[in-house]
Amino acid sequence: GIDYVKAVLDFGDRIFHVHAKDMRVDREQLYQRGVMSLGMGWQVPRLPGLGEVDWSKFLGALYAVGYDYVCSIEHEDRAFEGTEELVKRGLLIARDVLSPYLK
Incomplete structure:
Protein backbone atom coordinates (compact mmCIF):
# COMPACT_ATOMS: atom_id res chain seq x y z
CA GLY A 1 0.00 0.00 0.00
CA ILE A 2 0.88 3.65 -0.05
CA ASP A 3 3.23 4.94 2.65
CA TYR A 4 0.85 7.65 3.82
CA VAL A 5 3.32 9.03 6.38
CA LYS A 6 6.02 9.52 3.73
CA ALA A 7 3.45 11.11 1.41
CA VAL A 8 2.50 13.62 4.11
CA LEU A 9 6.14 14.42 4.82
CA PRO A 45 -13.75 1.07 4.00
CA ARG A 46 -13.73 1.35 7.80
CA LEU A 47 -14.15 4.10 10.35
CA PRO A 48 -10.95 5.61 11.76
CA GLY A 49 -9.49 3.13 14.24
CA LEU A 50 -11.15 0.07 12.73
CA GLY A 51 -8.79 -0.37 9.79
CA GLU A 52 -5.07 -0.39 9.12
CA VAL A 53 -4.12 3.30 9.37
CA ASP A 54 -1.85 4.19 12.27
CA TRP A 55 -3.54 7.44 13.24
CA SER A 56 -0.83 8.45 15.69
CA LYS A 57 1.81 8.31 12.93
CA PHE A 58 -0.42 9.86 10.27
CA LEU A 59 -1.61 12.80 12.37
CA GLY A 60 1.88 13.18 13.87
CA ALA A 61 3.25 13.60 10.34
CA LEU A 62 0.60 16.24 9.62
CA TYR A 63 1.63 18.17 12.73
CA ALA A 64 5.30 17.80 11.76
CA VAL A 65 4.66 19.58 8.44
CA GLY A 66 2.62 22.31 10.10
CA TYR A 67 -0.85 21.20 9.04
CA ASP A 68 -3.42 23.06 11.15
CA TYR A 69 -6.64 22.81 9.17
CA VAL A 70 -9.74 20.62 9.00
CA CYS A 71 -9.81 16.85 9.43
CA SER A 72 -13.18 15.60 8.09
CA ILE A 73 -14.43 12.18 9.14
CA GLU A 74 -15.33 10.17 6.04
CA HIS A 75 -18.09 7.78 7.11
CA GLU A 76 -18.17 4.91 4.58
CA ASP A 77 -18.10 1.94 6.96
CA ARG A 78 -20.97 -0.35 5.95
CA ALA A 79 -21.10 -1.82 9.47
CA PHE A 80 -22.33 1.60 10.64
CA GLU A 81 -24.98 2.48 8.07
CA GLY A 82 -28.64 1.77 7.58
CA THR A 83 -30.07 3.54 10.61
CA GLU A 84 -29.58 6.94 12.14
CA GLU A 85 -28.42 5.25 15.36
CA LEU A 86 -25.69 3.28 13.58
CA VAL A 87 -24.46 6.37 11.73
CA LYS A 88 -24.30 8.34 14.98
CA ARG A 89 -22.50 5.49 16.74
CA GLY A 90 -19.98 5.35 13.90
CA LEU A 91 -19.29 9.07 14.10
CA LEU A 92 -18.81 8.84 17.87
CA ILE A 93 -16.35 5.96 17.45
CA ALA A 94 -14.36 7.93 14.87
CA ARG A 95 -14.41 11.03 17.06
CA ASP A 96 -13.20 9.06 20.08
CA VAL A 97 -10.38 7.45 18.09
CA LEU A 98 -9.17 10.73 16.59
CA SER A 99 -9.71 13.16 19.47
CA PRO A 100 -6.61 12.18 21.49
CA TYR A 101 -4.45 13.20 18.51
CA LEU A 102 -6.24 16.41 17.52
CA LYS A 103 -5.51 19.75 19.13
Whole structure:
Protein backbone atom coordinates (compact mmCIF):
# COMPACT_ATOMS: atom_id res chain seq x y z
CA GLY A 1 0.00 0.00 0.00
CA ILE A 2 0.88 3.65 -0.05
CA ASP A 3 3.23 4.94 2.65
CA TYR A 4 0.85 7.65 3.82
CA VAL A 5 3.32 9.03 6.38
CA LYS A 6 6.02 9.52 3.73
CA ALA A 7 3.45 11.11 1.41
CA VAL A 8 2.50 13.62 4.11
CA LEU A 9 6.14 14.42 4.82
CA ASP A 10 6.96 14.77 1.10
CA PHE A 11 3.91 16.84 0.13
CA GLY A 12 2.95 18.49 3.41
CA ASP A 13 3.21 22.04 2.11
CA ARG A 14 0.50 21.17 -0.44
CA ILE A 15 -2.02 19.61 1.95
CA PHE A 16 -4.93 21.89 2.84
CA HIS A 17 -7.70 19.44 3.70
CA VAL A 18 -7.63 15.93 5.18
CA HIS A 19 -10.26 13.20 5.21
CA ALA A 20 -10.10 10.72 8.08
CA LYS A 21 -10.95 7.40 6.48
CA ASP A 22 -9.60 4.01 7.41
CA MET A 23 -9.29 0.93 5.26
CA ARG A 24 -8.95 -2.78 5.82
CA VAL A 25 -7.40 -4.93 3.10
CA ASP A 26 -9.12 -8.27 2.56
CA ARG A 27 -5.96 -10.26 1.79
CA GLU A 28 -7.83 -13.25 0.32
CA GLN A 29 -9.77 -11.02 -2.09
CA LEU A 30 -6.57 -9.16 -2.97
CA TYR A 31 -4.97 -12.51 -3.81
CA GLN A 32 -8.00 -13.58 -5.88
CA ARG A 33 -8.53 -10.29 -7.73
CA GLY A 34 -5.05 -8.73 -7.78
CA VAL A 35 -4.03 -5.09 -7.59
CA MET A 36 -5.16 -4.43 -11.16
CA SER A 37 -8.77 -4.67 -9.93
CA LEU A 38 -8.21 -1.15 -8.50
CA GLY A 39 -9.30 -2.20 -5.02
CA MET A 40 -12.67 -3.55 -6.09
CA GLY A 41 -13.62 -6.26 -3.63
CA TRP A 42 -10.51 -6.15 -1.48
CA GLN A 43 -10.47 -2.60 -0.10
CA VAL A 44 -12.95 -2.48 2.78
CA PRO A 45 -13.75 1.07 4.00
CA ARG A 46 -13.73 1.35 7.80
CA LEU A 47 -14.15 4.10 10.35
CA PRO A 48 -10.95 5.61 11.76
CA GLY A 49 -9.49 3.13 14.24
CA LEU A 50 -11.15 0.07 12.73
CA GLY A 51 -8.79 -0.37 9.79
CA GLU A 52 -5.07 -0.39 9.12
CA VAL A 53 -4.12 3.30 9.37
CA ASP A 54 -1.85 4.19 12.27
CA TRP A 55 -3.54 7.44 13.24
CA SER A 56 -0.83 8.45 15.69
CA LYS A 57 1.81 8.31 12.93
CA PHE A 58 -0.42 9.86 10.27
CA LEU A 59 -1.61 12.80 12.37
CA GLY A 60 1.88 13.18 13.87
CA ALA A 61 3.25 13.60 10.34
CA LEU A 62 0.60 16.24 9.62
CA TYR A 63 1.63 18.17 12.73
CA ALA A 64 5.30 17.80 11.76
CA VAL A 65 4.66 19.58 8.44
CA GLY A 66 2.62 22.31 10.10
CA TYR A 67 -0.85 21.20 9.04
CA ASP A 68 -3.42 23.06 11.15
CA TYR A 69 -6.64 22.81 9.17
CA VAL A 70 -9.74 20.62 9.00
CA CYS A 71 -9.81 16.85 9.43
CA SER A 72 -13.18 15.60 8.09
CA ILE A 73 -14.43 12.18 9.14
CA GLU A 74 -15.33 10.17 6.04
CA HIS A 75 -18.09 7.78 7.11
CA GLU A 76 -18.17 4.91 4.58
CA ASP A 77 -18.10 1.94 6.96
CA ARG A 78 -20.97 -0.35 5.95
CA ALA A 79 -21.10 -1.82 9.47
CA PHE A 80 -22.33 1.60 10.64
CA GLU A 81 -24.98 2.48 8.07
CA GLY A 82 -28.64 1.77 7.58
CA THR A 83 -30.07 3.54 10.61
CA GLU A 84 -29.58 6.94 12.14
CA GLU A 85 -28.42 5.25 15.36
CA LEU A 86 -25.69 3.28 13.58
CA VAL A 87 -24.46 6.37 11.73
CA LYS A 88 -24.30 8.34 14.98
CA ARG A 89 -22.50 5.49 16.74
CA GLY A 90 -19.98 5.35 13.90
CA LEU A 91 -19.29 9.07 14.10
CA LEU A 92 -18.81 8.84 17.87
CA ILE A 93 -16.35 5.96 17.45
CA ALA A 94 -14.36 7.93 14.87
CA ARG A 95 -14.41 11.03 17.06
CA ASP A 96 -13.20 9.06 20.08
CA VAL A 97 -10.38 7.45 18.09
CA LEU A 98 -9.17 10.73 16.59
CA SER A 99 -9.71 13.16 19.47
CA PRO A 100 -6.61 12.18 21.49
CA TYR A 101 -4.45 13.20 18.51
CA LEU A 102 -6.24 16.41 17.52
CA LYS A 103 -5.51 19.75 19.13
